[in-house]
Amino acid sequence: MTRTNLLNRAILYLIIGTGAFCIAFPIYWMFALATHSTINIFSYPPPLGFGDQVVRNFTVLFDSISYARHMWNSVFVAAANVLLILIFCSMGGYAFAMYTFPGKRWMFALCLSTLMIPWIANIIPWFIVIREIGWVDNHLALIVPGAANAFGIFWMRQYISSSVHPQLLDQARVDGCHEWLIFFRVVAPTLTPAFSALGIFSFVTSWNNFIVPLIVLRSDRLLTLPLSLVQLTGDPRRGTDVAILMMAASLAILPIVIAFLISSRKFIAGMMAGAIKG
Amino acid sequence: MQMGYAETVGTNRKPRGLGRRMINSWVPYSYIAPFYVLFLVFMAFPILFSFYLSFQSWDGLSAMRFSGLANFTRIAQDPVFWTALYNTLFIGVVAHIPMLSFALIVAFILDSGFIRFRHFFRTIYFLPVVASSVAISLVFMNVFGFRGGLINLIIMAFGGERINWLGGQGEWVRTVIMTVFIWRWVGWNMVIYLAGLQSIPNELYDSARIDGASWPQVLFRISLPLIKPVVLFSFVLSVVGTFTLFDEPFVLAGLEGGPNRMGLTLMVYLYRNAFRFSRFGYASSIALVIMLLTIIVAVMNIRFFREKV
Secondary structure (H helix, E strand, O other), X not given: OHXXXXXXXXXXXXXXXXXHHHHHHHHHHHHHHOOOOHHHHOOOOOOOOOOOOHHHHHHHHHHHOXXXXXXXXXXXXXXXXXXXXXXXXXXXXXXHHHOXXXXXXXXXHHHHHOOOOOHHHHHHHHHHHHHHHOOOOOOHHHHOHHHOOHHHXXXXXXXXXXXXXXXXXXXXXXXXXXXXXXXXXXXXXXXHXXXXXXXXXXXXXHHHOOHHHHHHOOOHHHOOHHHHHHHXXXXXXXXXXXXXXXXXXXXXXXXXHHHHHHOHHHHHHHHHHHHHHO | OHHHHHHHHHHHHOOOOOHHHHHHOHHHHHHHHHHHHHHHHHHHHHHHHHHHHOOEXXXXXXXXXXXXXXXXXXXXXXXXXXXXXXXXXXXXXXXXXXXXXXXXXXXXXHHHOOOOOHHHHHHHHHHHHHOOHHHHHHHXXXXXOOOOOHHHHHHHHXXXXXXXXOOOOOOOHHHHHHHHHHHHHHHHHHHHXXXXXXXXXXXXXXXXXXXXXXXXXXXXHHHHHHXXXXXXXXXXXXXXXXXXXXXXHHHHHOOOOOHHHOOOOHHHHHHHHHHHOOOHHHHHHHHHHHHXXXXXXXXXXXXXXXXXX
């Protein structure tokens, strides 16, 4: 009885353990390869553990290309994007959750109807708009349009209508708070959980975004990390310095992975916020 | 001064009547205004404009020329487009079978309570969701490398012939892309299922146990039917996601889609037409095909739901 039970349990552990290993190993291996020399990487059998070239790879990476600059660009773009999304989406979600006004229903329907459309397929006209505004090769093209985030509005509206009491607003009015300031003074401070979920989701999305910067950015000093990585792969015929590439990839993933491991519960909740879209 | 602001907002939003009520609602209007300005310019307008563009011949610079259905007849006769469409659908359909079944199995195991370190496993499985797709694709280039790749190392350890995963005739490129895709999203789906399973009330399980139901019975009679909507929902979302698959095929197979274009997807082909060859009109009609595919899946999904309810 207990024996079969133990066996069952072992099988279950084996299944999810194997899966977890397959998931974690490529990330581990990336970090490991970043500490070897390229010659070492291509030797047979390839190295599985850590090597001793970490300092060398690190310095070569930061000397040869503007990697530090690209990393700063990624941080700046993602942070600015998140800030705008949090402000605009919470304001919009608040209006939809707490007020009635003419046109509210169809405006919200319009917003929701774009959720199911694969927005990225419309990248061409989107790019035309960006070009007309003069934002080609400009970080603004990555920061500002992203704030028009139908999902963010929906998310904030759901959260506000379920967690903010209309009485709170009345109370503020009685206390003499100006109608327009109620949101900033009274409501916004209570939205921290929604802010952190939407903020994490938006930051990770922006940090990992590839196609939009690929289309918009041209000059080297403006590139974000994913573009920097592709740039490092260079000419496939001459070959790539794989060790440097793995160092760059590791450093691009590391900040997010560390943040994720520190507060994985919050991250999973935040990233899963994207799943309630439909 | 406040009134003036309200009026501008009001007139911008809706020119017709309703005067007083709209002016009285200036506060909510001013709250949604920033969002809606951006939304109309960067989302709603491009979607409509894309539709218009697909009936034009345009290189993005000179004047547009109305070309009727020319773009679509060209699509029909373009073998590269059909290759891209086939690859996209192939990846979309085939990758989901192992991914969703494995996600389901892991979710069941974690929900069953036989396992400790539940949160640890959930964290590991979810890790790829937050990792950069470009960085991950580059790592998998090494994992599937011809000379120093891990997979070939394993194959050779078992006495097999090593495989040229990303080269040769391109017969393995799609497999690599699908592997990266599965690797990235299995945890995301698993967490959705786990949430679905955990929302099933415990009383159901308790009464099943009292009635003497076996483990498979509980699985097939209670758990599976109850989370079916969740599975279907994540499936639709995920399939729609594959229609615009770009990062992985771009990095792993390149703009040309690798040998014999075996790794070319619709989105990469769209990108190549628009931003390398400046065929904006033609690329827009590819975009329209992607949107049509999405709508078809969405409609099928709604139908399926109706049958069930």
